[in-house]
Amino acid sequence: MDLFVVLKYGLGVVATIGLYSVLYKENKFYRFWEHVFLGIAAGYLTVSLWQETLYESWWLKVTGSIATVDKAGNVAVPAVPGYWAYALLLPIGMLGYLVFSKKHNWASRIPVSIIIGLWAGQQAQAWGNRYLKQVADSMRPILPNTSELFVPSPPANGFSLSQKYQIDSTVYVSQALSNLVFVFTLVCVISYFLFSFEAKSKTMKFMTTSGRWLLMVGFGAIFGSTVMMRFSLLIDQMYFVFQEAPMKVYEQFQSKPAAAPVTPPVNPPVTPPK
Incomplete structure (x- = not known):
């Protein structure tokens, strides 16, 4: 055991x-x-x-x-x-501990300012790489340019380059409907956050109301996925408590100790007769 x-x-x-x-x-x-x-x-x-x-x-x-x-x-x-130039980062980082000194606590702001400056630059670049692509992707075509309903499935040997180019440049009916739902949701949700003027027309009221409902649907889906993820963690942990751990402990109690190796008897050397 x-x-x-x-x-x-x-x-x-x-x-x-x-x-x-x-x-x-x-x-x-x-x-x-x-x-x-x-x-x-x-x-x-x-x-x-x-x-x-x-x-x-x-x-x-x-x-x-x-x-x-x-x-x-x-x-x-x-x-x-x-590169010994990297060693200069050590005293700069140690300045952060001067926050506990009443006389020299001003020096602790130096590493903090460097970190915040680097972080702000990285976040500005990350914001552009993340959200500008989403803004460009929101401009989707909503009118199909073919009568085919769905995107054709690839054959066993795959599409050729000319076929891939033709499929990518074609807006199928299913894609147009999906893009229409996306654009409608995007416009309604954006109109819900327009507080510059009062929505008096029936069209704007309908769009803002639809945006509020669509937001609730999106938040509900996010909340549901979060709850499902938490429950999956709970299920895994309960499996560990009631199934995995008892089986491992039971296997240890059922296992027999390894037997000691048996050494063969050593025969005395035989002396040849003279």
């Missing part, structure tokens, strides 16, 4: 029950496992910060690495030179 496997799965079940016990009421058993979970998470994040971020992105760039040679004497991984 492997005692480590029994302790691992047993503590996993107890920790799961302890964390879910808060659904009944606040208790000390839940508090204990909450502190254990937070402590393990803090330790894991600290080690992960060094191994996956500081060591890879900073320490190796400062020190570099030597070349590794295989058994045949060939260079498997070439040497990487170190």
Whole structure:
């Protein structure tokens, strides 16, 4: 019996029950496992910060690495030179701890300003790459240019380049209907957020009301997918508690200890007659 496997799965079940016990009421058993979970998470994040971020992105760039040679004497991984300019990031980062000093706490704003500036630049670039593509994709054709209803399915050997170009440049009836629903939803939702003027006409009132209902449908779908994801996590954890962990522990108790190897008897050497 492997005692480590029994302790691992047993503590996993107890920790799961302890964390879910808060659904009944606040208790000390839940508090204990909450502190254990937070402590393990803090330790894991600290080690992960060094191994996956500081060591890879900073320490190796400062020190570099030597070349590794295989058994045949060939260079498997070439040497990487170190750049000592990266060492200047250490004192800049250490300035952040001066926030605890009343006299020099102003210096802690230097690394914060650098981080916020870099983050703002990255977010501006990410915003353009993410949302400008969505704005361009919202301009969709709503009139079909063919009488065919659906996009043809590809044959076994696939489409040729000319066939792919023809399919991509053709707006089928099913695509036109899908684009029409998309454009109608987009225009109605945008009209719901136009507060510059009062919607007095029946058309604007209909569009704003439709936009509100379509928003509720979208939020409901997002909420439903979120609940389904949470329930999938709950189902997996309950499977661990009621199925996986008991089976693993049962297998350990049913396993027989390995028998000691039997050494064959050693016969005494036979001396030949003289």
